[in-house]
Amino acid sequence: MATGRTHRPATRSRGIPEATVARLPLYLRALTALSERSVPTVSSEELAAAAGVNSAKLRKDFSYLGSYGTRGVGYDVEYLVYQISRELGLTQDWPIVMVGIGNLGAALANYGGFASRGFRVAALIDADPSMVGKPVAGMPVQYIDDLEKIVDENGVSIGVIATPAGAAQQVCDRLVAAGVTSILNFAPTVLSVPDGVDVRKVDLSIELQILAFHEQRKAGEEGGGEAVLPPVVREPATATQADDRKGPDGDMPAVMPA
Amino acid sequence: MATGRTHRPATRSRGIPEATVARLPLYLRALTALSERSVPTVSSEELAAAAGVNSAKLRKDFSYLGSYGTRGVGYDVEYLVYQISRELGLTQDWPIVMVGIGNLGAALANYGGFASRGFRVAALIDADPSMVGKPVAGMPVQYIDDLEKIVDENGVSIGVIATPAGAAQQVCDRLVAAGVTSILNFAPTVLSVPDGVDVRKVDLSIELQILAFHEQRKAGEEGGGEAVLPPVVREPATATQADDRKGPDGDMPAVMPA
DNA sequence: GAGTGTGAACTTATTCACAGCT
DNA sequence: AGCTGTGAATAAGTTCACACTC
Numbered sequence: 001m002a003t004g005r006t007h008r009p010a011t012r013s014r015g016i017p018e019a020t021v022a023r024l025p026l027y028l029r030a031l032t033a034l035s036e037r038s039v040p041t042v043s044s045e046e047l048a049a050a051a052g053v054n055s056a057k058l059r060k061d062f063s064y065l066g067s068y069g070t071r072g073v074g075y076d077v078e079y080l081v082y083q084i085s086r087e088l089g090l091t092q093d094w095p096i097v098m099v100g101i102g103n104l105g106a107a108l109a110n111y112g113g114f115a116s117r118g119f120r121v122a123a124l125i126d127a128d129p130s131m132v133g134k135p136v137a138g139m140p141v142q143y144i145d146d147l148e149k150i151v152d153e154n155g156v157s158i159g160v161i162a163t164p165a166g167a168a169q170q171v172c173d174r175l176v177a178a179g180v181t182s183i184l185n186f187a188p189t190v191l192s193v194p195d196g197v198d199v200r201k202v203d204l205s206i207e208l209q210i211l212a213f214h215e216q217r218k219a220g221e222e223g224g225g226e227a228v229l230p231p232v233v234r235e236p237a238t239a240t241q242a243d244d245r246k247g248p249d250g251d252m253p254a255v256m257p258a
Numbered sequence: 259m260a261t262g263r264t265h266r267p268a269t270r271s272r273g274i275p276e277a278t279v280a281r282l283p284l285y286l287r288a289l290t291a292l293s294e295r296s297v298p299t300v301s302s303e304e305l306a307a308a309a310g311v312n313s314a315k316l317r318k319d320f321s322y323l324g325s326y327g328t329r330g331v332g333y334d335v336e337y338l339v340y341q342i343s344r345e346l347g348l349t350q351d352w353p354i355v356m357v358g359i360g361n362l363g364a365a366l367a368n369y370g371g372f373a374s375r376g377f378r379v380a381a382l383i384d385a386d387p388s389m390v391g392k393p394v395a396g397m398p399v400q401y402i403d404d405l406e407k408i409v410d411e412n413g414v415s416i417g418v419i420a421t422p423a424g425a426a427q428q429v430c431d432r433l434v435a436a437g438v439t440s441i442l443n444f445a446p447t448v449l450s451v452p453d454g455v456d457v458r459k460v461d462l463s464i465e466l467q468i469l470a471f472h473e474q475r476k477a478g479e480e481g482g483g484e485a486v487l488p489p490v491v492r493e494p495a496t497a498t499q500a501d502d503r504k505g506p507d508g509d510m511p512a513v514m515p516a
Numbered sequence: 517g518a519g520t521g522t523g524a525a526c527t528t529a530t531t532c533a534c535a536g537c538t
Numbered sequence: 539a540g541c542t543g544t545g546a547a548t549a550a551g552t553t554c555a556c557a558c559t560c
Contacts, residue, residue, distance in 0.1 A: 017550070017551070018550085018551095019550075019551055019552090020551090021468055021471050021472075022464075022468055024467070024471070025461075025463070025464040025467040025468065026448070026464065028467070029446065029464075030448075043518085043519060043520090044519070044520070045519080050448070051448060052448035052449075052450070054552090054553080055519095056552075056553055056554070056555095057551090057552065057553080059519090059520065059521065059522085060521085060522080060551095060552080060553090062520090062521085063520090063521055063522065067520080067521070069519080069520050069521080070519085070520075070559085070560065071518080071519055071520045071521080071558070071559040071560050072517075072518045072519055072520075072559065072560040073518080073519070073520085073560070074518090074519070074520080075520090087471070088467050088470055088471045088474075089470040089471055089473060089474030089475075090467065090470060092474075094466075094470055094473070096466070103364070103365040103368045103369065104365045104366075104369055106361070106365070107361040107362045107364070107365035107366075108362075108365075108462060110361045111361065111362055111462060118466075118467070118470060119463075119466055119470075157473055157477075158466065158469055158470070158473060181473065181476060182469040182470075182472065182473045183469075184462075184465050184466060184469060188287065190284070190288075190308070190309060190310035191310075192310070196476070198469055198472050198473070200465045200468060200469060202460055202462070202465060203283075204366065204369060204442075204460070205283070205377075206280075206283040206284065206287075207442050207458045207460060208352075208354070208376075208377055208416065208442060209282070209283040209286070209346050209348065209376065210279055210280055210283065210458060211416055211440040211441075211442060211456055211458060212346055212347040212348060212352055212376060212377075212416070212440075213279050213282070213345070213346045213347055214279075214440065214456050215347060215352070215415055215416060215439065215440045215456070216346075216347030216350075217347075218439060218454070219415075275528070275529070276528085276529095277528075277529055277530085278529090301540090301541065301542090302541075302542070303541085312530090312531080313541095314530080314531055314532070314533095315529090315530065315531080317541090317542065317543065317544085318529095318530080318531085318543085318544080320542090320543085321542090321543055321544065325542080325543070327541080327542050327543080328537085328538065328541085328542075329536075329537040329538055329540080329541055329542045329543080330537070330538040330539075330540045330541050330542075331538070331540080331541070331542085332540095332541070332542080333542090
């Protein structure tokens, strides 16, 4: 205020909204595809469609990064690819370790997306001695006793946990103690970490459950008036009396579902 | 659960915030663990800790479902497990199909989390004829030509896509045409679907990129002045002469990073 | 004319803090 | 005394709509 007009919006890499950060990879993917097709420029409308968001949101997101577009024209694809890559820290290579090379871990290791731009699998680690030395995705599995050494020697700061739930926390603790400060957790458990360590989780069954919620609602709603499924116990408008009315519907049945 | 008995989400359950829905599975998991340990009741504080959220948020979340707690005491674990299960639609069984039984698909099929409460894998489907008939996770892979029939005969409304990116949209279209209204997408691509169809996506490389963003920021910030890791690719101050000031920092280098 | 960049309005989500029940 | 349930306050995220630039 005092300065009248700070011409520069506070867009230092600082203070990019989390929701925006989460969409940058999406934009980057769409832009990369355009780049491969040698498309020189793209409008917010087109790019938004390719990324599955609306154009106002995209423009707003980009505005946090800076003014990278040209009015009346759009965005230069190559230029944006670079700027977003830089913002995401993908102009450097991040060595990562993956712990837990079971079904899922092995699949992830083989998965191309992992080795994509910006990341390099430095080591695969497992606690099962019979796995050690076996090649997975072209690299030998290493024993978990060497975790600290591996992290240290490779300067790893990002770890992926794909162990069973029971082992995840202790693996996490070891990774953090060894210097890892970002963790991607595929184990279905909540990890606790000290301040300064980021955890992101991917949980299949949670995603399915969220879908089931909406699915159920769709089923209950179809037809509106002529419902296929009867509305079941409409709450009497009276609400309460001697009724210890709890939830909106359905008290606990005598027998719990297994 | 026999046919109907889909509880109509009556009165209050209309409009449970999406953010709350996304956390219900988390609470459910924590509660299930308590239930297995035969813990009878739990306070919002304890449960919140187990689920990795703060207690105010948890209480607020639960308040959208109804008044399921007892003041001065806490929540009855079994009761809550049932109520949340019901809210999520897990008191019925959802048959799901999985399309794309490659590395990742097979891993997911084997993954216990999938077959967990409320879901049943009705079929594994692949487009590779050489996969067909092979048992994966104890069930034979079926050919994609039968997709429509499988969806129809099993009353499938939830589909999981684990194909390569290039095939995802067409698989999605076929699933939707066959009657699927919820899709969990593991392919690194944006799916477009008609209104009324829900899509959730899981993308490893996006998650990693988000971590890299924060990681980069940490590195750039430590010590304030002299960073341990040099930011790599220091921009040549070259670029544009007339200082058409674009972003907060860094213009495009002459050579794009691969 | 076309399309970005962005304040302002609006919506959704989180946190606070305390009244009210057991 | 203890802990839930929830309005009220705050923060974060989205959408609108239009001035401005090319």
